Amino acid sequence: MASLTLYPEEERLRGGERVAFNWYMISAAILLVLMMTFGVTMRMAQARWIGVPPDWFYKLLSMHGAGMVGTMGMVTMGVMWYFLRKYVRLHLWAFVANYVLFLIGALCIIASIFLGNYGGLWTFLYPLPTSSMGLWTPGAAALFMLGYLFIGVGALLFYFDAAAAIIKVHGNLGRALGLQWLFGGTIDSDHPKTVVASTMVIIANSIGIIAGAVVLVMGLVNIYFPQVTLDALLAKNLIYWFGHMYINATIYMGVIVVYALLPRYTQKPYPISRPFLWSWAVSTVFVIVVFPHHLLMDFAQPRWLSIMGQVVSWGAGFPVFLVTVYGALTNLYQSNIRWNLPSRLMILAMFGWAAGIVPAILDGTIRNNLVMHNTQWVPGHFHFYLLIGVLPMCLALMFHVMGRRSDEQVPPNSTADNLIGLAMLLVGGLTLAFSFLRGGLDSVARRMDVHLDAWLGSDVAGAIGGSLVLLAMLYFAIRITAGLLRKPAAGGSGAGAADAAG
Ligand code: HEM
Ligand SMILES: [Cu+2]
Incomplete structure (x- = not known):
C-alpha cells in the first residue's frame, strides 16, 4: 500500500525546506544538551555533589525552564510543519x-x-x-x-x-x-x-x-x-x-509523529x-x-x-x-512492526505520555494539591511526560528523516543507538522522574537550591538519572547533527539532491 511506504515521495524535503528543517532539528538537539547540562548541574547542587551559589542556581533554573519550554515549542512546531505541509500550502x-x-x-x-x-x-x-x-x-x-x-x-x-x-x-x-x-x-x-x-x-x-x-x-x-x-x-x-x-x-x-509514522512502521x-x-x-x-x-x-x-x-x-x-x-x-x-530506533522511540513515547499523565491528574485534584502543591511532585510529573513522552516523539522524527538520508534509506538501528541512546534515556529518564516524585512524597519543596539532609537520597538518585539522560542526549545530538547534515542518498533523490544546501 502506497501510503505505508516509509519514505513517500511527497514528503521529500526540497532545497530551502531541508535547510530550514535541519536548522530547527539540529538547534533543538544542541539546545537540549545545553539545557540538560544546567538541569544536571542543579540536581547535583541539590545532592551537594557540587557547590552552586544561590543566585546562580536561580539563574540556571530560569534558563533551564525557559530554555526547555521554548526549545520543545520550537521543535514540535517543526514536527507539525513537516507533516502538515503535505496537505496544505x-x-x-x-x-x-x-x-x-x-x-x-x-x-x-x-x-x-x-x-x-x-x-x-x-x-x-x-x-x-x-x-x-x-x-x-x-x-x-x-x-x-x-x-x-x-x-x-x-x-x-x-x-x-x-x-x-x-x-x-x-x-x-x-x-x-x-x-x-x-x-x-x-x-x-x-x-x-x-x-x-x-x-x-x-x-x-x-x-x-x-x-x-x-x-x-x-x-x-x-x-x-x-x-x-x-x-x-x-x-x-x-x-x-x-x-x-x-x-x-x-x-x-x-503526537502527530505517532499518527503519521507509526502505521508506516507497523505496516498496518x-x-x-x-x-x-x-x-x-x-x-x-x-x-x-x-x-x-x-x-x-x-x-x-x-x-x-x-x-x-x-x-x-x-x-x-x-x-x-x-x-x-x-x-x-x-x-x-x-502487525509486522519494523523494530528500529524510530519505532522504539514512538513506543517509548506512548509509555512516557501514558505514565506521566497519572501523577499530573493526581496533582490536579484539590485534595491532593493541598499537600503536593509546590513540591517536587510537580517537576516529577512534567519531566516524566516531557522527557520520556514528548522528547522521544521528536527524536523519532529526527531519526526517521536521518534514515532517508542514509545510503540504504533505512531508519537507524545500531546497537549503540539502542543501548547508549534509547536504553540510557529510558533508565535515566525514569530515575530522574521518580527521584522528583519521591521528593514530592517527602514534601521536598520545589525550586530550592539548598535541601535538607533528609532529602538527599532522592537528590542523589536524580543526579545520577539526569547524568544518564544527558549522556544519551549528547549521543543523540551528535548522531542527529551528523546524520541530518548528510546530502540525501543518491538513489531516487533526483532534483532534490542537486539543490541540497543543508
Ligand atoms: C537531564 C535532564 C534534566 C534534568 C537533570 C533536569 C533537572 C531539573 C531540575 C533539577 C529542576 C528544578 C527542580 C526543582 O524545582 O527543585 C528542573 C526544573 C524544570 N525542568 Fe528540568 N531537567 C531535565 C530535563 C528537562 C526537560 C527535557 C524539560 C522540558 C522539555 C525540562 C523542563 C523543566 C521545567 C519547565 C522546569 C521548571 C522550572 C521552574 O520551576 O521554574 N527539564 N529540571
Ligand atoms: Cu497545567
Whole structure:
C-alpha cells in the first residue's frame, strides 16, 4: 500500500525546506544538551555533589525552564510543519520567520540571565521580575519578557499561516477538526489526522500566546511606569493560561509523529474514527479552560474557577490520550512492526505520555494539591511526560528523516543507538522522574537550591538519572547533527539532491 511506504515521495524535503528543517532539528538537539547540562548541574547542587551559589542556581533554573519550554515549542512546531505541509500550502517564509524570531528571543533571554543576572524563573510571576532585591535590574527583567514576546510573535506567524492554509483547503477550522462528522455521516477516510491535531493546536495555543502577550505587555508597562500596578491574581491567571497551553501544545504537536509514522512502521493502516474526532474536539475546549489547576491554592481565586480546574483536569488530557494509546495499541496488535530506533522511540513515547499523565491528574485534584502543591511532585510529573513522552516523539522524527538520508534509506538501528541512546534515556529518564516524585512524597519543596539532609537520597538518585539522560542526549545530538547534515542518498533523490544546501 502506497501510503505505508516509509519514505513517500511527497514528503521529500526540497532545497530551502531541508535547510530550514535541519536548522530547527539540529538547534533543538544542541539546545537540549545545553539545557540538560544546567538541569544536571542543579540536581547535583541539590545532592551537594557540587557547590552552586544561590543566585546562580536561580539563574540556571530560569534558563533551564525557559530554555526547555521554548526549545520543545520550537521543535514540535517543526514536527507539525513537516507533516502538515503535505496537505496544505504552508509558506516557507513563515516557518523560517518563526525560527529567526525564536533565535532573537532566545538571545534576549540568554543575555538577560547571563549578562543581566535575571533569576525570576520562566513563569515571571508578578511582581517578582521587578522585585529583585537588587540582584538584577528592571532592564534585565524587561529583556527577558521582550525575548518571550519575540518567540510568541514568531509562533503566531507560523500558526496564522497554517490556519490560513488549512481554511483554504477545508473551508473553516471546524470542518478541519471534523466537527461535521461528530454526530453522523460517513467520515472521509482521507481526512488527515495531522490536520485535526494541527487545527486544535492552532486554536488553543494562539489563544494561550495572546494571553501571554497581554500579560507580558502589562508587565513591561509596569517596569517602566511603576505607578501602573497590576492585579497580581489576574496576572497569574494570564501567565498560567499561557504557560499551560504552550507546554501542553508541545504534546499535541509531537503526537502527530505517532499518527503519521507509526502505521508506516507497523505496516498496518491507522484509520481515522469518530472517537478520534470527538476526543480532539473535546480536548480543544478542555485544554483552553483547564489552566486554573495551577491556582488551586490561591484562596483569592473565585471558587468556581478552582472547581473547573479540577474537574476539567480529570477530563482534559484523557480523551486524546486514550484514543491515541488505544489507537496505537490496536495498530501494533498483530502487525509486522519494523523494530528500529524510530519505532522504539514512538513506543517509548506512548509509555512516557501514558505514565506521566497519572501523577499530573493526581496533582490536579484539590485534595491532593493541598499537600503536593509546590513540591517536587510537580517537576516529577512534567519531566516524566516531557522527557520520556514528548522528547522521544521528536527524536523519532529526527531519526526517521536521518534514515532517508542514509545510503540504504533505512531508519537507524545500531546497537549503540539502542543501548547508549534509547536504553540510557529510558533508565535515566525514569530515575530522574521518580527521584522528583519521591521528593514530592517527602514534601521536598520545589525550586530550592539548598535541601535538607533528609532529602538527599532522592537528590542523589536524580543526579545520577539526569547524568544518564544527558549522556544519551549528547549521543543523540551528535548522531542527529551528523546524520541530518548528510546530502540525501543518491538513489531516487533526483532534483532534490542537486539543490541540497543543508
Ligand atoms: C537531564 C535532564 C534534566 C534534568 C537533570 C533536569 C533537572 C531539573 C531540575 C533539577 C529542576 C528544578 C527542580 C526543582 O524545582 O527543585 C528542573 C526544573 C524544570 N525542568 Fe528540568 N531537567 C531535565 C530535563 C528537562 C526537560 C527535557 C524539560 C522540558 C522539555 C525540562 C523542563 C523543566 C521545567 C519547565 C522546569 C521548571 C522550572 C521552574 O520551576 O521554574 N527539564 N529540571
Ligand atoms: Cu497545567
